[in-house]
Amino acid sequence: MSKNVLITGTSTGVGYEASLLFAQAGYKVYATMRNLDKAKNLREVIKSSNLPIEIIELDVTKTATIEHAVNKIIAQDGKIDILINNAGAGFAKTLEQATEDEIRWVTEVNYLGTVFCTQAVLPHMRESKSGRIINVTSVGGLVGQPFNELYCGAKFAVEGFTEGLASYVGPNFNIQFTAVEPGGIRTEFMNSAIDKTSVNGQFAEGEYQPIFEKYMAGTQERLSKSDIPLYQTGKEVAAVILEVAQQENPPLRIRTSTWAEQFCALKTQADPDGTKLVNTIASNLL
Template identity: 35%
Template sequence: MKNRIWFITGISSGLGKALAEGVMANGDFVIGTFRKKSQVEEFNHKFATTAYSILLDISEEKSIEENIKKVITKFGRIDVLVNNAGMGFVGAIEETSLKEVRTVFEANFFGTLKLTQTVLPFMRKENKGHIIQISSHGGIKAFAGFGIYNASKFALEGFSEALAQEVAPLGIKVSIVEPGPFRTKFAGDGLGLAENIIDDYSETAGAFRTKLKGVDGKQEGDPIKASKAIIDLIKSEKSTLRLPLGKVALMTIELKINSVRADIEANKSIAESVVFNQ
């Protein structure tokens, strides 16, 4: 299919920006979201014929509904939805307040869920569409100091895996993208930090916080190459549910698979022993 219409959240920087630029270069049309009015105006002036942007905070449910309705009225359809907008957050579980947890989940889970739910009726009407959920290798394996972020991405992966099964008979595809560390603002200005610091976690969550800040600008991942991989995924007739991106992501996911397999083997006889005798 040529000239797809992509709806991509969070295109101001990083992977979202690289993907929007790659999609336009590929000849498709981009509808992107920003959180600042000045960014919207600048983008729409620069890309008047190849793209369109809107002001959207995905943590605002009413705004999602209103904006999607306007987009459908103006453009008629959305062929590809990319839920890219979100936030990183570092802090031990005990260090993190419920207010901070809710902020992370509003951005990484509830906003994505609401946007997905809002777009789905229009995709069902067309009997086609592709939903790309930008998760993380941290959506498969958790790290000390990253637990709340991990939880939000685990939740994203959970509903997306179920959704893929629900919409497959309707002609709609779902893919979960799992990047490792990429050279974006994720570990810099875009990283949230728990306000409360507990010294007892200095060697676990504290060490992770220091490590993450230390790799900012040095990550292995190239956002431009990642955007090409996502565009190729959309073009493929045999797209997979999951798309890991980066060597670190592959290593992380393999570690998780091996850990789960080891636990299963260690407890197999116990698991089999708790059922009713036939």
Template identity: 40%
Template sequence: MKTVLITGTSKGIGHETALAFGRAGYKVFATMRNPDKASDFKQKIKSESLDISILKMDVDSDASVKQCMDTIIQKHGSVDVLVNNAGIERHGSIEELTMKDFKDVMETNYFGVLRCTKAFLPLMRKNQKGCIVNLASVSGHISSGPLGAYAASKFALEAFSEALAGEVKPFNIRVAIVEPGIINTQMANDISVDEKSIYPHSKRLAGLFSASLQTPTPPTLVAEKILEIAESNSWKLRHPVGPDAEPFIAWRASMTDEQWVDWNATNDDDWYEAVQNTFGLDAR
């Protein structure tokens, strides 16, 4: 039986990914910071008779990651697939976000992935097989206010993953970067207007997310893609997911850096009109 460890499984994409792998016959180690709050998840596992073990792990902590890894290795010997999904979001202008906000986002979204990868990589290398799936984002290609802190962490994750892929391929370890667009998760729904901000970008982005979520893309779509990657023999590195992912990335790529800066710096009317004309979304 193949084994998979998934981080951040208490809700959203991680939760659905754990269920997808469990239903596909994997032994799943579903990790989260607070397993005591997973009563509904535990009931679903029981009702479907899935081979899913919920384990406590905080990706921000070296000790927590090591303890969880040691428990798994002692009982089961190896992990075939590692899905680094755990992530957090803080939105606000560069000026108005605190240094703690920046550090918290980077600690979980970048160092957390690095910490888990480094913990399990030696075993995969020894076994000469493995698959590592890192959850990045369209924001790993596109950076604009008020998601500067979040985008910085995802840009870093993209760079780290690309380097890792070249290092571990000779050991038959596949690395994949999954890049969701706007997905109907709590994180996406929490993008809100900062009424106190002196910058207009908070209101604009909240409107864009709200308009997109009127026709929501479920997290199950991302979970299915992650399972597909694990089940395949593909060495494809980047996997945009969702109907808006590739269009968003292509849209940014069609502009020069200066055009992108100018578009973000434009007045509200022109910004909203551009979104309406390009994506058919009324973000007002």
């Protein structure tokens, strides 16, 4: 019997590529997205390649759509073997510049969506005593970065959420948790971040503007001198997600590129994949 995988945020980018890779690897894929009008490309590939992918509407900021999607899958197949919390959105703007609505939005999309999708799927995995939950976070979930404090804050929350669940749900119910941490990705994610968060093409204003310009100039200089590529394709990141899903003993966390590994080295060198710490916590506290 093939395994079922539920993937959020599949209209473009990593989620789109992961849907194709998992289906090609023999999984039954439930590809979900907020706006089904954006499903045209995926539908065409499904039809031309006869892939086992079903597209379902799911908006991670609306719990009713999450519950509806999960209930539909359980009614059809009776199980969800893997949940990939991929949906997210970039956000680059100073805290002072951000509106209350924007702060709530970036938190809902990047953190609470993961929480509510996991909450909906977890009872079914717990009942079957098996499952995998893979949360796509970011190097921004380990390292805070200028002009990304709100995005990083949400991704830090996903990291703590993942680690907390892994410390007791994992060993007691045979459910495995992994945080996948990409660096830069060449997808619509970046374009969406620019469209959503810039104000007249700027991510900062007032006294922050010269700091932002200095930051960007330094970033460009470092990129030009680096022999390690910063940006990955969505397919390259999706390949890491598939690899994690197929491992018997997956890591608690994994970076998806050499650049991401080096960027986070000071935070991760004592316990690169997080397994040592979470196992220690589980053994000492339970």
